[in-house]
Amino acid sequence: MAKPVVLVGQPLLAPIVPLLRSAYDVMALWEQPDDDVLARVDAVVWAGEFPLERALLDRMPALRLIACFTVGYDGVDLALARERGIMVAHGGSANAEDVADHAIGLMIAYRRWIVEGDRQLRAGQWTIEAKTRTHSMRSARLGIVGMGSIGVAVAERAQTMKMAVRWWAPHEKPGLVWPRADSLIALAKESDVMVIAARADESNRGFIDAAVLDALGPQGLLVNVARGQLVDEAALIAALRAGRLGGAALDVFDPEPTDPGRWRDVPNVVLTPHTGGATHEAVAQMADTMMGNLAAHFAGQKLPSPVPEMA
Template sequence: MVLDQLGRRFHLIRQWEPGGETALEAAAPHIRGLASTVGGAPVDEALLDRLPKLEIIASFGVGYDHIDAAAAGRRGVVVTNTPDVLTEEVADAALGLLISTVRQLPQAERYLRAGKWHEANFPLSPSLRDRVVGIYGMGRIGRAIARRLDAFGVPVAYFSRTAHADMPYPYYPDLVSLARNVDTLIAIAPGTPETRNAINAEVLAALGPRGILINVARGSVVDEPALIEALKTRTILSAGLDVFADEPNVPAELIAMDHVVLLPHVGSAALYTREAMAQLTIDNLVSWFDGRGPLTPVPETPWRNSRDA
């Protein structure tokens, strides 16, 4: 759908196809727009240097850590993403992963499929009923997760870059103090240099032996070797992970653990939501080249930079 719509409006170069890199090189002096996605080629200084006429980078997804947005901003290039349209889907997935991890639902299903129910009942699981959930990152998706936890009757606390006056939940000034005061931590902070490895060995130790970590943010937010060690030594109880440091390469140590729940980065991966994300990516490009500016520019690249340059 995306390529069909873009192809009707723009001349497309598909970099990932055979011969795409050669076509990109030939057209580079004339390229004015770029569509990008997490998992695709990084949009870094080297690529930006090759595209002197570039005006806009439309990113498919709310996270855009694969783009050097600061470098784009210095060149007057606008970067857009797809916020809002995936908020509820990712929040749904976060709650599904949380419940699956706490109640050990994937393990229970494997138990049944293996025929073990004939031998004995599945062991009793932990519960959400006696837990306090900390949220790392209280942006759009963090707030949507908190609303769902309210409906479940689960107490919530949070840490983010700033405290929010409109938030009724306890705020902690750093991740360690948040982890000390909760037993379940959901990460939904953006992947930035500031958040890299923010959930480290100290945070995991503070979470404690009843601790459960849910990561629906970016793999870079968690110190993955520290998490593996914490799970091996039972420093924390369990983890539910939708994202990893080097996707799609998941550490063998995690795959071998039966007390964790692992998903292949499917937080927004529903047909309805992916179509909405695709449409917003297209709409940003069309709006820009129609002279109406971008619809959802990211903070690092205010769209006026491009027009005033």
Template sequence: MKPVLLVLVFLSEEHRALVAERFDMIYAPNAQLGADRGNGEAQIKARGHEIEVVLTNGTNGLLAGEIDRLPRLKLISTVGVGYENVAVERARERGIPVSNAAGTNDDSVADHAMMLLLAAVRRLPFLNSGVRHGLWRDDIPRPPQASFRRLGILGMGAIGKKIARRALGFHMEIGYHNRRRREDVDFTYFEDLASLARWSDFLVVAAPGGAATYHIIDRAIIDALGPQGVLVNIARGTLVDTDAVAEALREGRLHAAALDVYENEPTPPAALLGFDNAVLTPHIAGISPQAIDASVRKFLENAECFFAGKPLVTPVY
């Protein structure tokens, strides 16, 4: 018999068919993120005693109480890198391994980060809209260039390093703040985030979510970045204080912000919607056909290793 799998995230028809080759799949993507557990809650209630594997993501996660209601649970996996809402400690207590899809969407996220940065620096949304209403270049201040500027990166993990590699193509000087200095990069390391922000022309947030980084980008960091600075977030919405960003844009203390993620997703960040120097995309940086396919296949690879008694390919712990 195939193991019973609960899927809490959207999968394409093609990927559902691929997964169903190896699992008795309960497909129950949550209709809403956050507190509303939606379809998944109903399936846990109805078939929790059967479920052996759960496929989720960092935003939906799998709560401690849900793990407790799955007595046969053997493996938890996430598509994408994030697992901030998976109760990892409860899984550890139960001896349930957790895997993610590390390395499958790094290039997509890094591409998107550079797109957001360039769009914000060069005021792309404003220019695109303006042309449709008769705007010509002589009517506006000249937007600055991105090349030969200073880029600060919060979080020099796999994605941070790929963003840096792309920025080098624009002859940018790279600085970073991380939990610790990395020996495998020769970029300028800053012991604290405020120092990095003061040094930077642009600041890209690429650090993990969770309680330790909640609102790590606050008014003080934004003011350190300064009125010509550009803030980009492709990590998790909780890292950035949305109201602080809105106040800074309103008061001219920040040149622009570009966010692929924001607090209270999927509800749009109302405080930022009125600014043409706030570039917003719907948490899509890591979503490309190539990345999604690689992520699903990484899950299947991890599951195959687990049921064969081999080490997971990308274990969280």
């Protein structure tokens, strides 16, 4: 009996190809399979932050499952998938705890001057006469934008650190113990640190704009561990250079990889190369979830981790 045909979308997913080949006939998109091969594809394994173009879907008439290896799936047109009877799965909350750890780490790195302190020590600028004072985390006001699994994990950690937590999202989230701000602008005004943990789609592209940054203010810190396109980067850089925003700690950018020259003379930033969820443990869990989604699909069973919009 012929194995089901699975297409793997991006070269960064190449390490999972041997795992998939144990059960499936695996094709790699970067090897440019022809239309006859693509016409037999029943499932696609995709890195969800990358756009899955309609033109590619048109070449796969038998496609019935898009299995995003990643937790994010903002590159997938869910309306188009529904229209064509294609189910969409993702990595669930596999890396939520790790991304939350990273967000807290970015906060501490900036507020406690860890990165800049390391640079100054290495440059021989540490003197007995001068000691830099930093800001405590205790009692700092934390605002979280988006309160899914990552936002909740950040809030739980921040509460343990005795920070004052508030949040905002477009819709109420019953059962949360932390108060919801009246608006995004109100949250920014009420925060010393604002963490972006929202899911990205076209409706919220660039919604962290100049007005939000001005509301956060010259003492405020913006932390983004979600998606780069949620922030108007040009407005962010302008606010940092003008001193209208205190600082930024970023793990995500628009586009990626970001041009290092873009940040070379931008003050008061801590930058990491989208590593928030990239732990060995999270990747292993995403691989397990992907294999579970594929197995359930080909067995005609309910997917263990469909995207919420298709659950």
